[in-house]
Structure formats: C-alpha cells, structure tokens
Amino acid sequence: MKQKMSLMDVAAVVADIRATCTGGMVKNIYNGLSSRTFILRLQSKRVGKAMLLFESGVRIHPTRFEREKPSMPSGFVAKLRKHVRGKMLNSVRQLGRDRIVDLECGTGDGVHHIIVELYAGGNVILTDADWRILALLRTVALDVAADGQATKVSAARGQRGKRGGAKPGAADAEEPRNVAAWRVGEL
Template sequence: MVKQRMGSVDVAGEVACLRERVVGLRLANLYDLNSKTYVLKLAKSGSEGEKVFLLLESGSRLHTVQVIRDKPDAPSNFCLKLRKHLRTRRLEGVRQLGVDRVVDFTFGAGDTAYHLILEMYAQM
C-alpha cells in the first residue's frame, strides 16, 4: 500500500537529507503547480552547475524531484509574492520544528532572514 502522507519520522529523515543537499544553494525560481503544491528551483550561485527541484505539498509531502510537471502559464499572486521576497536568497537552514510535521526553511541570515513554513497537516 502506498503511503498518502508523511509521518513525523519520515519528515525528520527527509529534513536530514535536505540539509546535506540543499543548504547553501540559492533560490533561482519558484513555481506553483496548484494552490497546495509548489516547486523551489535551487542552484549554486554563479554557476551553471547542479540544480535541485524541491517539491513542497502543503498537507502531505516534501522531496526533491528530477523534473517539474506541467505548470500553469501564469503564476498565482501568492507565488509572485514568494518570488518577490525569496528569489536569489540563499537557503541557510532546513529544520523540523520539534517532532511535529512542520518544516522551517530559512532564506538569508540575521534580521533580513525570511522563513517559509511548511505544515503537513491535512485539511479536513
């Protein structure tokens, strides 16, 4: 049977893997696939090297993907707002808040840091 949602232990494991793979990369762009699913395109600054696509789905999952699925022609207003504030910022940290299924992505450092919080609780 295929798992529909990530548990707290799954989130902890994925966060540990993401820390090694994406911390230090810059946000090149952000895409919305629908109102709950976003893809962060992360890349090393100043090079055409590795690009990592990180899929974030509110309420159920987060993981890296190889390619971006079909995306809408025009981004949503929320996606545009995220792009405005986060694009070109360095991802400084990924952490799970306690043992909850909540992940904090920290872009930038100090007083100018932005936090993108992903909650993986299903809306009933």
C-alpha cells in the same frame, strides 16, 4: 503508496534536503499542478541544479523530475518570489516533534522563513526575520463567542466545528474575525 508523511518520514526527508539543498540559491519558485503544490528551483555549487517540491498537508522532498508549470504564477507564489528569490537556503529544520518544516532563506534582517505544515489540511506560511506572518496559503476564520471561546469556521466549506468547548449557537451572535490558526509563538 503513502498518503501522508509520518513524523519519522519528515525527519528523514529533512536530513536529505539538508544534504542536497542547503546552501543553494533560490533561483525561482513555481506553482505545481495543484493549488497547494510548489517547486523551489535552487542552484548549488555542491549539487548543481536542485528542485524542492512541497505540497501543503501532504509532502516535501527534493526532486529532479521536471513538472509542468502554469503560465501565470498565483498571488501566493508572487509573494514568495518577491521575498525569497535570489536568497540562499540557509537551513532546513523540523520544528519540534511535529510535521512542520522551516525553510530559512537569506541573512540578517533579510531572513525569511517558509513554513510548510504537513498535517491535516496543512498550510504554507511566509514569515520575516521576526516571525511576523507576511503571507498564508490558506486562511482560517474563527468565530469568537462572548465568553471568549472560539469556534473554527472552515475557510473552504463555511462549516462550523467545536473548538475549545464553545456552546452550540453561541458563536452565531458575533461576526467572524479572520485569524491565522497557526501562531509561531506556540511552537
């Protein structure tokens, strides 16, 4: 069984999701069994009830299999529900030639995007119509040295790794600033 989706896998699944889920109303959003797995329950005239499962950094696909749901939603799911529940899933697209999927819900100024990253650690990002980030599943802290070079600090482990040629020890001189590692403008 595959552990990660390739670029071609993502393109094929996006086409399948477009055919089965686009135009459906988002009825609810649930946590999956892991903290990185989510289920969108949709109601569509075309196919009736549909579910879209996505797991940050791993997979996205339509499903009919009912999964166990936690009794209380996570804070991230509560934020997704607040902004996306009751809106129509307008479009599903792969961003560029990358393993990133954009789920666009709503119309006009009420548009929201759920962006699912399917590479490395991945992330799920909720943005508004102007692509401003409203919520992140996973944040990444960056240390910025005096020379402007960034050193990534893992949110989960607190371990440092070089990024942009930062000098070892140079980032230790300043306090880390929380910065989203992903920026919409760079797509």
